[in-house]
Amino acid sequence: MCTFLRVRWTINPRTAPQPWIACSGCGGFKPFSSSGKIRLNANGRKLDAWLIYKCSACDKTWNRAIFERQTVRSLAPAVLEALQTNDVEWIRAQEFDLDALRRKAQRIDEFTDLDIRKQILEEPDGCKALEIELVVAFPVNTRLDRLLASELRISRSRLHTLHDGAMLQIHPDRAGIMKRRIRDGMRIVLDLAGEADGHLVALAAATPQNND
Numbered sequence: 001m002c003t004f005l006r007v008r009w010t011i012n013p014r015t016a017p018q019p020w021i022a023c024s025g026c027g028g029f030k031p032f033s034s035s036g037k038i039r040l041n042a043n044g045r046k047l048d049a050w051l052i053y054k055c056s057a058c059d060k061t062w063n064r065a066i067f068e069r070q071t072v073r074s075l076a077p078a079v080l081e082a083l084q085t086n087d088v089e090w091i092r093a094q095e096f097d098l099d100a101l102r103r104k105a106q107r108i109d110e111f112t113d114l115d116i117r118k119q120i121l122e123e124p125d126g127c128k129a130l131e132i133e134l135v136v137a138f139p140v141n142t143r144l145d146r147l148l149a150s151e152l153r154i155s156r157s158r159l160h161t162l163h164d165g166a167m168l169q170i171h172p173d174r175a176g177i178m179k180r181r182i183r184d185g186m187r188i189v190l191d192l193a194g195e196a197d198g199h200l201v202a203l204a205a206a207t208p209q210n211n212d
Ligand SMILES: [Zn+2]
Pocket: 023, 024, 025, 026, 027, 030, 055, 056, 057, 058, 059, 060
């Protein structure tokens, strides 16, 4: 009978993706970073909303259209309210909307600097297994094996061996899952019963690592 140490890792990327845009200020394609500011323009009954980006080299701005020529009535009330209050979470969702960014830019730089908050959900005495659930609200360009290696302090080769031997299970599983991006809702179950350093792995799972 297994008793699980259950933890939740809430993962937040620190740096928003940067699209490469032809800069009219310094010439050539440059990565642009979001200023976090929205510009609204009312034209009669039509509204435009842009997210303002800045060239990383010369600060020239680029206005990324979030929508154009929409009637107020056609917008969801939540969107209108977010625009009126400069809602940082809503703006962050736009900054991490990779599908929308890909329609504007051929190349997008993504970053792997993360904030990881660890919560213990259940902590039995003498745990024999570890269960981690991932909360990933924004797209994160980090491979699962890299995340687990750094946060559990286990080498990637050992992780792959454990996975091949079904001591490490990923839900939902698919081919090459260990090398794929982490996703919201993933569950990782690790059997620690046969691991001499199981208590250290469990400790690492429940405590913050120094990611800087
Ligand atoms: Zn520039």
